[in-house]
Amino acid sequence: MKKIINLITLLIISIPTLLGANTVREKDIITGRFKETDIKSSLLSNQQWVPYPAYTDRAGWQKLTAPFYDNIIAQGEKYLDYQWQVVKATDYLAYERNGSRVIMEKPMNENAVALSNLFFAELAEGKGRFLDQIINGVWYFSEMSTWSLSAHVPAYQSTKRSLPQTGTHVVDLMAGDMGSFLSWIHYFFQAEMDKVNPEIAARLKDNIQARVIDPYMTRTDMWWQAFELTPKQIVNNWNPWCNFNVLTSILLIEDNPEQKIAGIYKTMRSVDKYINYMKADGACDEGPSYWGHAAAKLYDYLEILALATGNKVNLFDQPMIKDMGEYISQSYIGGDNWVVNFADASAKYSGEPLLIYRYGTAVKSTEMQSFAKYLWDAKSTKLSFSRDAFRSLENLRTIHEIDGATAALPSNPYKWYPETEFLYIREKGFFLGAKGGFNNESHNHNDLGNFILYLDEQPVFIDAGVGTYNKKTFSPQRYDIWTMQSAYHNVPQINGIDQEDGGQFRTKNTKFDAKKGVFQTDIAGAYPKEAQVNSWIRTYTAKNRSLQITDQFEINNPSKPNVITFMLAEEPRLENGKILLNNNKHTMTYDSKTFDASVEVLNQDDNRLSSVWGEKIYRLRLTAKATPSKGKYSFTIK
Known part of the structure; x- marks a missing residue:
């Protein structure tokens, strides 16, 4: 995080309250310029x-x-x-x-x-x-x-x-x-x-x-x-x-x-x-x-x-x-083509290097050109053809241009998308993705406040993604599917209630302090009124390859225990106040006096999911032992 401190002069970048997360801005940049x-x-x-x-x-x-x-x-x-x-x-x-x-x-x-x-x-x-x-x-x-x-x-x-x-x-x-x-x-x-x-x-x-x-x-x-x-x-x-x-x-x-x-x-x-x-x-x-x-x-x-x-x-x-072009290079994590995969996106994406290179050339982005060369050098099959004839023909026409590029991944220590409310923080062997936003995005999941964490280019805390499309996927029954529900994302269940879908369910007061490496958002607005939550301020603090997560909350008349969910790529081992992760390589600590910990195995019988994660992923649930109206939870991952 030293790079962040040295490079950033703007301390806090926040979302203007007058700009909604799905605000439509009439720009007409094509027809405004050309008739x-x-x-x-x-x-x-x-x-x-x-x-x-x-x-x-x-x-x-x-x-x-x-x-x-x-x-x-x-x-x-x-x-x-x-x-x-x-x-x-x-x-x-x-x-x-x-x-x-x-x-x-x-x-x-x-x-x-x-x-x-x-x-x-x-x-x-x-x-x-x-x-x-x-x-x-x-x-x-x-x-x-x-x-x-x-x-x-x-x-x-x-x-x-x-x-x-x-x-x-x-x-x-x-x-x-x-x-x-x-x-x-x-x-x-x-x-x-x-x-x-x-x-x-x-x-x-x-x-x-x-x-x-x-x-x-x-x-x-x-x-x-x-x-x-x-x-x-x-x-x-x-x-x-x-x-x-x-x-x-x-x-x-x-x-x-x-x-x-x-x-x-x-x-x-x-x-x-x-x-x-x-x-x-x-x-x-x-x-x-x-x-x-x-x-x-x-x-x-x-x-x-x-x-x-x-x-x-x-x-x-x-x-x-x-x-819009550089989003694809910024969202690349590394390892086995891991990428930031909020919503329906897969956690793996090998990319189309020649397409990315051409886009980068058109918009004069050295970052995209270098990223394209990085992907290109790793590809065993250099060229394939599809019914997308234009792209295939363009690949043939421009294939030799990529040879002059220098392969590299983005090196900026963070990327903050203030309107979309996406944050990426990268250090050597550390990648955090976190989000705010609203629950009516394209291919939406109920996931406000969600995060993913990759250590040594391997997934630790994950977003499962989406299974094979079927009739329910884009229907009123979409949120009957488990992958869409907040209960299967790295977010809390508040007072027994999960997040709900719709444009009215959104975060507020989202901000990123680049100097401190702190991302904060109030996710109370993601929950229906039955949750009776006045505020739930989730804070992510990234520093020296560690992550601290805090949840500070205020609930009216709580009647059911809060449950903090964590989705894991590998089976964890539970100890008193400690979760051992990824074959004991990493550790998450929590207050065992406050929570009971349990782990659920989620068998992946859908090919679209199992091709990414293997046969199983895991859901860690920390269930609060008490139901206070105010409080603060803290979790540290090293």
Whole structure:
């Protein structure tokens, strides 16, 4: 913490009480700078903006793919005899029958993987060997009732059922992905498909128009567009992700000049809604594993917009865009790709180094470039391809640029996000993440006051994350799932009551004293009135690789004992007033006269959780022996 003392002159940074945790600030940094007339005057015609060789430019593709040619061809050859899978009616119905999304998503995703490998193999080889299977894939997707996922279609259908409804198309994440990907297939292979039969490319183009472009142009009620935003509504990664896909389809497919200009500008107005909603500090409240489709999809969107306008519409000089990028490097802990994982994010994230490098280059962030090189050097598989054709093509185009970077992790001793109320403190072998905020963030967990602690780049106190998505995950029953509940986070149960979800449940008086290494927040507002808590001030003090946690509280008429919960990666050993952690490497002390300690084993039978934590994690509960109306608890971790 000496570095903190030496580097910081501002002693206390606090949250202005007039700025709500989810305040929407109308900035309109895109349409505030660029009007529809700017698009009309700067848009490059006839796809001149596309920075990749034409399919017939064999020398261009040979040069672009040379280092990876054999692998690209080998991956494509795996699918020369691929049997395209039918997504059955019962696969869609499974979502409403038993809550499963995977049954429908698995065959569709596998078809998309097959098509993407065939696509890149044909671009690389250029002999037509993969073309028939590409046509089969194009024909298959053109014959589908919808490109949307079973979990997403009910919201936009009058039936409110998961079986696709005739005549209704909406843009969700999958429909957008397929529209964008298939637009690139049409761009590169239209002439080749026409040689086989003009119906193929014509049908493909009509489907992209009908399934992606037309719904976007005629509707304003798709929630992620944020045109009909309600005060309680969240704008999250869907917005830049879907808008990027729509923009790609418009740029590559739409022939009507006026419609093209109008469509491009509509995406700009929609993406402004996302930027307006995001915190100015740049933090991604959805966590690092969503950053790739949140801030990084915003980067993709802005990059393709700049390309299409000859770099006339360029937003990469905006400080907020840079801060949103650097969130991913700041949130990296180390070790086995551990990251800060509040909300639904996974605690492991290996990143996309070339994407991070390109983003860093665009916003002039040496930190991001060095972080990207750090990840790149650790990767055994340097390049892979997916249905996100733009990123895959950009990886091919820019792969050699990363070689000139110097690998390094951020070295700043702390990172404080004052609006989002995230704090990271790092010393050698010590990483603390703590949060305030409110309980209606994107992918929210009821976790105000929560913390994670990694020592020697290994998890000690953890946030479990989220299991495999199912029907409950994004429904009114979301908080029936244990991973969402405050009882399974490193926060107290007050007077027998857990935290509650909703934008009204939030912290107050959150502040960080950088000189002392002290983070403090009153989490009483995270609990419903039944808890009868006037104040519960949680304080984290980090110093010399140790952490002290104090809870000072005031409760009206307490009737049930407070319980302080700690989620642990490894099984602890209990001693009187002492908890031995991570095979006795670390110790937490507490007042045994005040608390009874108990440990619960949580078996992880969900693959999404067990792949991170193994078969078990542990919940330590310190249950108060008395029910005072005022008091102070203290815990020290060394």
